[in-house]
Amino acid sequence: MSRREMEEVTGVSQYNLKNYEILGRMIPGETLLLILNHPRFRKYSDWVMFNQTNAATGQIAPPLSLDGFFDSEGDQVSTETNQKSPR
Known part of the structure; x- marks a missing residue:
């Protein structure tokens, strides 16, 4: 956008x-x-405010975010913590 x-x-x-x-x-x-x-953008509020997601309530991270992850929204059903890629 x-x-x-x-x-x-x-x-x-x-x-x-x-x-x-x-x-x-x-x-x-x-x-x-x-x-x-x-x-x-409401679905990203938990990610923006708390760096957490909650797929059960529709709270997700963007498909490509600056935290080092690259997942499609369809893959973001889990709220488990993944290791971030090094910068």
Whole structure:
């Protein structure tokens, strides 16, 4: 999803999204709520907030996340901890 599309969906400006994504600026709580309250992203809220998933309640990690995993959403039915790949 492009920053422009993300802005259209969440209302968070492209400029701010770039600051969070590229420059590593902290995301304010209000902004995080805007993103995670959107139906498209609600399923990632546990992963974003607690670095955990709960497939039983629909909480998953994205197919390709920055934590070193690469799984398809269909493979993410388990909530067991996997070893992360080295960076």
